[in-house]
Amino acid sequence: MVSLAEDVAIVAFEQTPSHARFNDSEQAMIMPCVNSVIEQVGMDRHDIDFTIAGSCDYLSGMPFAFVMNIDAVGAWPPVYESHVEMDGAWALFEGFVRLQSGDIDTVLVSGSGKCSPGSYREAFSLQTDPYVHAPLGLDPRTQAGFQAQALIAAGKATERDFAEVVVRSHANAKNNPYAQLSGDLSVDELLAEPYVQQPLRRLDCPPTSDGAAAMVIARADKARELCDNPVWIRGIDHRIESHHPTLRDLTDSPSVRIAAERVGLHDGPVDVAELTVTYSPEEIVLRDSLSLNGDTDVNLSGGPLTGSPFMAVGLTRVIELARSIRNGRGRRGVAHASSGPALQQNLLCVLEGDS
Amino acid sequence: MAPRPCAVLGIGQTKYKRRRDELTLDGLVREAVLRALEDAGATFEDIDAIVIGKAPDALEGVMMPLLSLADALGAVGKPIHRVHTAGSVGASTAISAVNLVESGMYDTVLTVAYEKQSEGNATWALSGGKSGGQGAGGTFAPWIRNYIARSKAPEHIGWMVAVKDRLNALKNEYAHLHLPDISIEKVRESPMLWDPLHFLESCPSSDGAAAMVLGNDDVARKSGRPPAWVISHAKRTEFGQFPGRDTVRPRAGVECSEVLYRKAGITNPREQIDCAELYVPFSWYEPMWLEGHLIAPEGEGWKMTDDGDTELGGSFPVNMSGGVLSSNPIGASGMIRCLEAASQVRGTAGEYQVPGARIAIGHAYGGAAQYYAMWMVSSELNPEL
Numbered sequence: 001m002v003s004l005a006e007d008v009a010i011v012a013f014e015q016t017p018s019h020a021r022f023n024d025s026e027q028a029m030i031m032p033c034v035n036s037v038i039e040q041v042g043m044d045r046h047d048i049d050f051t052i053a054g055s056c057d058y059l060s061g062m063p064f065a066f067v068m069n070i071d072a073v074g075a076w077p078p079v080y081e082s083h084v085e086m087d088g089a090w091a092l093f094e095g096f097v098r099l100q101s102g103d104i105d106t107v108l109v110s111g112s113g114k115c116s117p118g119s120y121r122e123a124f125s126l127q128t129d130p131y132v133h134a135p136l137g138l139d140p141r142t143q144a145g146f147q148a149q150a151l152i153a154a155g156k157a158t159e160r161d162f163a164e165v166v167v168r169s170h171a172n173a174k175n176n177p178y179a180q181l182s183g184d185l186s187v188d189e190l191l192a193e194p195y196v197q198q199p200l201r202r203l204d205c206p207p208t209s210d211g212a213a214a215m216v217i218a219r220a221d222k223a224r225e226l227c228d229n230p231v232w233i234r235g236i237d238h239r240i241e242s243h244h245p246t247l248r249d250l251t252d253s254p255s256v257r258i259a260a261e262r263v264g265l266h267d268g269p270v271d272v273a274e275l276t277v278t279y280s281p282e283e284i285v286l287r288d289s290l291s292l293n294g295d296t297d298v299n300l301s302g303g304p305l306t307g308s309p310f311m312a313v314g315l316t317r318v319i320e321l322a323r324s325i326r327n328g329r330g331r332r333g334v335a336h337a338s339s340g341p342a343l344q345q346n347l348l349c350v351l352e353g354d355s
Numbered sequence: 356m357a358p359r360p361c362a363v364l365g366i367g368q369t370k371y372k373r374r375r376d377e378l379t380l381d382g383l384v385r386e387a388v389l390r391a392l393e394d395a396g397a398t399f400e401d402i403d404a405i406v407i408g409k410a411p412d413a414l415e416g417v418m419m420p421l422l423s424l425a426d427a428l429g430a431v432g433k434p435i436h437r438v439h440t441a442g443s444v445g446a447s448t449a450i451s452a453v454n455l456v457e458s459g460m461y462d463t464v465l466t467v468a469y470e471k472q473s474e475g476n477a478t479w480a481l482s483g484g485k486s487g488g489q490g491a492g493g494t495f496a497p498w499i500r501n502y503i504a505r506s507k508a509p510e511h512i513g514w515m516v517a518v519k520d521r522l523n524a525l526k527n528e529y530a531h532l533h534l535p536d537i538s539i540e541k542v543r544e545s546p547m548l549w550d551p552l553h554f555l556e557s558c559p560s561s562d563g564a565a566a567m568v569l570g571n572d573d574v575a576r577k578s579g580r581p582p583a584w585v586i587s588h589a590k591r592t593e594f595g596q597f598p599g600r601d602t603v604r605p606r607a608g609v610e611c612s613e614v615l616y617r618k619a620g621i622t623n624p625r626e627q628i629d630c631a632e633l634y635v636p637f638s639w640y641e642p643m644w645l646e647g648h649l650i651a652p653e654g655e656g657w658k659m660t661d662d663g664d665t666e667l668g669g670s671f672p673v674n675m676s677g678g679v680l681s682s683n684p685i686g687a688s689g690m691i692r693c694l695e696a697a698s699q700v701r702g703t704a705g706e707y708q709v710p711g712a713r714i715a716i717g718h719a720y721g722g723a724a725q726y727y728a729m730w731m732v733s734s735e736l737n738p739e740l
Contacts, residue, residue: 001459004459004460005356005458006356007457025480050606054414056418056419057411057412057413057439058412058413058418058419061408061484062483063411063413063414063480063481063483063650064411064480064483064722065442065485066439067595067722067725070592070594071594074605075592075594075725076592076593076594076597077593077595077606077610078592078593078606078607078610079592080589080590080591080592080594080614081590081592082438082440082447082451082590083436083439083440084436084438084439085412085419085437085438085439086419086436090436091435091436094436094451094454095460097454097455097460098454098458100356100457100459101356101357101358101454101458102356102357102358103356103357123418124418126412126416126417126418127417127418127419127422127423128422128423129381129417129423130380130415130416130417130423131379133423134417138539158573172464205546225522236463237545238434238436239432239433239434239435240422240425240432240433240434241421241425241431241432241434242426242431243422243424243425243426244426246584247426247570253540254432255432257685258432269393278715282718285622303572337418339422341422343427344425345421345422345435
């Protein structure tokens with residue numbers, strides 16, 4: 001486990017509902033989240049030391065789209081800020097790292113994305129290497145299908161297991177006002193549906209979603225000053241794997257295993273896990289690689305299968321975990337974010353409630 | 356806890372060129388990265404984390420390219436993340452990498468930035484993805500005219516910068532443009548692109564990558580390589596448009612340099628800093644940044660250019676490497692400014708070395724002159740000022 005110079009806590013968080021289509025700008029989704037977290041900590045926004053956002057130009061369909069998002073954060077007088085072309089969870093990573101230097105106290109983190117204006121499958125197929133994979137149209141759903149097939153071939157899962165993940169996710173989402181999809185499904189009915197990408201069916205895949213999320217994190221003394229129930233970030237780490245699916249064992253996630261070690265995941269109880277399960281088979285891989293047993297509640301929010309605003313969805317997992325801890329569903333847990341096809345890149349963040 | 360000291364221990368650059376057709380994106384970044392590792396006496400095994408930056412993905416049409424470049428960058432099993440802050444990104448990426456070292460969480464960090472502009476249409480992308488857009492020159496030209504009106508600078512200042520940077524580039528083997536017969540007359544007679552900017556007062560469109568290996572004080576000591584200590588860094592952002600905005604001397608740029616100097620204890624930048632690599636994509640930005648970053652008093656930056664102070668051998672050399680006017684792989688250009696500043700204080704700048712340079716700054720700006728990222732490097736961790 002990595003030793004940390006500074007204790008850092010989440011002191012405020014907010015998210016939009018996962019919208020099937022948000023009929024306004026990306027900034028209009030971010031701004032209420034930012035305004036809410038600023039109000040929760042009772043600070044003047046000019047007193048926030050550092051701001052960092054995560055978003056993706058390609059989802060917005062425009063180079064430099066992220067520049068307009070600063071309208072939602074505020075940049076006058078000038079601010080100290082940065083941007084990652086990644087999910088907001090990686091903005092949280094950089095914000096957390098920045099606080100470890102000990103010379104600033106507070107960071108405003110956000111993540112946002114709108115999938116509804118375009119075809120996210122087409123956009124995400126451009127994530128693959130441009131010489132071999134992209135011309136084949138090897139989009140993330142295709143690679144998720146490979147992963148699912150690999151699990152079945154290895155005897156690690158069945159289509160029924162995938163359906164059970166979907167049923168549980170949709171049932172959990174009934175308690176989540178931010179979820180886009182929820183309800184009581186039956187495994188047998190799901191298995192009777194046609195494939196969209198064999199062996200995946202429609203609900204094994206995420207809906208098209210728009211959404212945003214924001215949080216304020218702070219160093220220990222400041223955190224206690226700003227908030228009565230800070231949620232402590234005990235560790236955060238992320239790792240990547242080869243881009244080439246043929247060089248990977250798609251039924252395992254060595255990157256998750258390394259990250260779990262680095263954040264000291266099993267140095268304490270793991271009561272709750274919020275995982276970026278974009279395709280249902282990923283939950284099987286993640287549970288195994290995280291060595292989760294029956295003591296851990298997984299995706300109490302319903303997870304991305306019930307609302308998947310890319311670029312906010314990973315940061316939203318951290319928020320959902322923080323909410324579960326504040327609501328007493330557990331004392332300690334792990335949030336997971338992912339990037340790239342078939343869980344190529346993974347981030348883990350361990351949170352713990354205030355003692 | 357105080358930030359952990361961080362030093363540049365290795366530098367790598369590709370040859371910058373209109374087209375590097377012989378290389379894939381993987382090959383391009385790897386050329387720079389392998390040179391940086393070799394310069395640091397390190398291998399991929401020594402690297403704890405990687406920070407990559409570039410301008411919009413649409414320039415090459417590859418979304419989130421850190422994913423497809425993971426293998427070429429030796430990133431498998433490691434943390435890698437991607438910074439994007441418009442034209443300032445190369446410098447912001449370097450600063451993000453410094454943050455990783457300063458945090459104490461990572462001992463040795465590789466940072467890389469690139470652009471392969473021949474794979475796309477930069478002017479289209481720089482116009483926000485709109486066809487028939489004005490491009491970067493069209494955005495900046497009115498502000499440059501405003502600077503000239505305010506400062507009453509004579510029109511030959513822009514031509515002088517264009518010549519000086521191209522002459523400097525002749526000493527830099529990596530520079531894209533090598534124009535041995537450049538002259539004031541040639542610049543003046545080249546086609547007018549955006550009044551007052553002539554063709555030869557504008558940056559080229561380049562393919563290229565730049566990389567650095569950064570390490571903490573322990574790593575620096577063990578490496579035995581000359582360190583360039585990052586003694587200060589700063590970033591500032593402001594809105595691109597609003598009534599009353601000063602686009603000639605944006606407040607974010609002024610405040611960015613104020614923070615940079617304050618953190619390093621600099622009270623008189625003109626005297627205490629030995630040289631600077633400033634992001635000058637269009638000739639007039641040299642005097643504008645000399646003023647906008649408080650190196651010259653307001654209205655007097657052009658006099659430094661006119662007096663030859665900013666030449667190699669002058670009292671405050673600027674863009675000794677040839678600058679953005681000689682090589683511009685957009686996403687890498689800011690990182691090149693940072694690593695060229697580091698190269699000066701390491702004493703490794705070869706033919707364009709400023710003798711005895713101890714303190715240097717690297718700078719980049721982006722968007723509608725609204726994003727600023729700057730760092731200050733020194734041959735000593737605690738230099739006497």
